[in-house]
Amino acid sequence: xxxxxxxxxxxxxxxxxxxxxxxxxxxxxxxxxxxxxxxxxxxxxxxxxxxxxxxxxxxxxxxxxxxxxxxxxxxxxxxxxxxxxxxxxxxxxxxxxxxxxxxxxxxxxxxxxxxxxxxxxxxxxxxxxxxxxxxxxxxxxxxxxxxxxxxxxxxxxxxxxxxxxxxxxxxxxxxxxxxxxxxxxxxxxxxxxxxxxxxxxxxxxxxxxxxxxxxxxxxxxxxxxxxxx
Amino acid sequence: xxxxxxxxxxxxxxxxxxxxxxxxxxxxxxxxxxxxxxxxxxxxxxxxxxxxxxxxxxxxxxxxxxxxxxxxxxxxxxxxxxxxxxxxxxxxxxxxxxxxxxxxxxxxxxxxxxxxxxxxxxxxxxxxxxxxxxxxxxxxxxxxxxxxxxxxxxxxxxxxxxxxxxxxxxxxxxxxxxxxxxxxxxxxxxxxxxxxxxxxxxxxxxxxxxxxxxxxxxxxxxxxxxxxx
Numbered sequence: 001x002x003x004x005x006x007x008x009x010x011x012x013x014x015x016x017x018x019x020x021x022x023x024x025x026x027x028x029x030x031x032x033x034x035x036x037x038x039x040x041x042x043x044x045x046x047x048x049x050x051x052x053x054x055x056x057x058x059x060x061x062x063x064x065x066x067x068x069x070x071x072x073x074x075x076x077x078x079x080x081x082x083x084x085x086x087x088x089x090x091x092x093x094x095x096x097x098x099x100x101x102x103x104x105x106x107x108x109x110x111x112x113x114x115x116x117x118x119x120x121x122x123x124x125x126x127x128x129x130x131x132x133x134x135x136x137x138x139x140x141x142x143x144x145x146x147x148x149x150x151x152x153x154x155x156x157x158x159x160x161x162x163x164x165x166x167x168x169x170x171x172x173x174x175x176x177x178x179x180x181x182x183x184x185x186x187x188x189x190x191x192x193x194x195x196x197x198x199x200x201x202x203x204x205x206x207x208x209x210x211x212x213x214x215x216x217x218x219x220x221x222x223x224x225x226x227x228x229x
Numbered sequence: 230x231x232x233x234x235x236x237x238x239x240x241x242x243x244x245x246x247x248x249x250x251x252x253x254x255x256x257x258x259x260x261x262x263x264x265x266x267x268x269x270x271x272x273x274x275x276x277x278x279x280x281x282x283x284x285x286x287x288x289x290x291x292x293x294x295x296x297x298x299x300x301x302x303x304x305x306x307x308x309x310x311x312x313x314x315x316x317x318x319x320x321x322x323x324x325x326x327x328x329x330x331x332x333x334x335x336x337x338x339x340x341x342x343x344x345x346x347x348x349x350x351x352x353x354x355x356x357x358x359x360x361x362x363x364x365x366x367x368x369x370x371x372x373x374x375x376x377x378x379x380x381x382x383x384x385x386x387x388x389x390x391x392x393x394x395x396x397x398x399x400x401x402x403x404x405x406x407x408x409x410x411x412x413x414x415x416x417x418x419x420x421x422x423x424x425x426x427x428x429x430x431x432x433x434x435x436x437x438x439x440x441x442x443x444x445x446x447x448x449x450x451x452x453x454x455x456x457x458x
Contacts, residue, residue, distance in 0.1 A: 003335065008322040008413075018245040018255060020303075023286040024383065026250055029324040034413040042327035057252040059288030060327035075447070093237040094381040095258040096287035097374065100237075101381045146432035152323040152330045152387050154253065156288065159440060161447060184237075184263040192455075203375035207332060209389060211377035212444045218304070218374065218390060219448025222324040226314065226421075227456060 008024040008033050022062065030057040059155045065111045069147060071159040072118045073106035073212060076129055077192075080168040080184050084191045088127045089198075089213065093185040102202045103210040105187075106159070116141045119162035128175030129166045135165040151214070161212070162164070196221035251291065288384045294340045298376060301347045302335035302441060303341040305358055306421075309397040310348040310427070313420045317356045318427075318442065319414040332439040334416075335353050335388070343411045345370045348391035356416050357393045357404030364404040366395040379441070390441070425450035 003074030010031050017025035031054060050202040058225050064070055094101045107122035109115065121141055124131035143163035150157045179185060190198050195217040239260045246254035255344045258287055260283060293299055306316040335350035337342065353360035359368030372392035379386045408414060419427050424446040427440050 016247040031324045055326035095260045095285035096385045148443045156325045184367035211379045214377045215309045215441045215444035219445035220452040223449040223452035
């Protein structure tokens, strides 16, 4: 293993967006690793396999707000006086996957919005909870994660996870979604302690599961199992 | 909201890879939504904003193995007779993020490998655990997740999460990584119950956190907190 001589750094990037694309683009990143290696030094270009690593190809959204955060996802904790702690997950068709994906409520952050505002807005739109309709309850943002990167080997896409507690009253009915025209999102209320099993069941039925939702459910499942051991 | 008349479906895709790119490409996806809307019907082209949604732009890796799964990530449960349950996380510089990212051990699945094989191979390479060196312990794959998608609004990138228990003996030293030339990955052993706090601390120090790792840690943290309430 080579010795570490410096912090890695980006020395140049080239963006590339084929005609007709407007939402995503590709980027070629020239960088120097911990040993100072980089591709475009002419003497290195002949040694292909190893030094190719020092050029990285990535994809990125063209829509990032000035806040520097693409999106928020929401763990809603539905806190009802006599029902078990529950959360809301969504079924949504995703063209890149060619399938309906089971996900947390989530959405892009609008210009000028805080993560907390975006989280509550998206929760209201996609689930009705936290809004002013019947059964909407009272939403409190309990935790905002650091900036998280969804797939750092491939894209710069990032997000924050917001945990939102929704206080419900005994007789609250399930609130109505406030979807935009053209949005087709099915919501499902799930007991948190059943979430891991529910995701397994969705998989068996042919749905695809979002990795972040599955990791949260797996963390909860393992903690519960570990406490019982 | 429009009525749902059919299952959504892809009616055509166009791949686009600018010259010089070989690892990632862009894709334009024409699809019909639940109401049968699609963009390329000439009568719809004049109404731009809504119907634009029916063409989706995505990015994808060019390297997917025949198994259909890009990558595996590993939650290692280090099971030591007298130490608290711990896991291994990695510090790795990621050019798309221009920063060092805190992640789970992970890697692309090689052609012909099962997810279990890829998980144990990557765990050995990146952490030493599960290999044949001193202190490597004995690795057992306890759980393999369904196929999970990392960012389904933007890419088709997918993975499986493998939970691997590593049985250690009382006097086992920390095993050595088996990194390839040019790989610069720092590993860190963390008590599972401290993981949430450790990630917060990394964020404060200026590192970036992987979303999947953070969601797992958040799920564990919430389950523990919820049991205490």
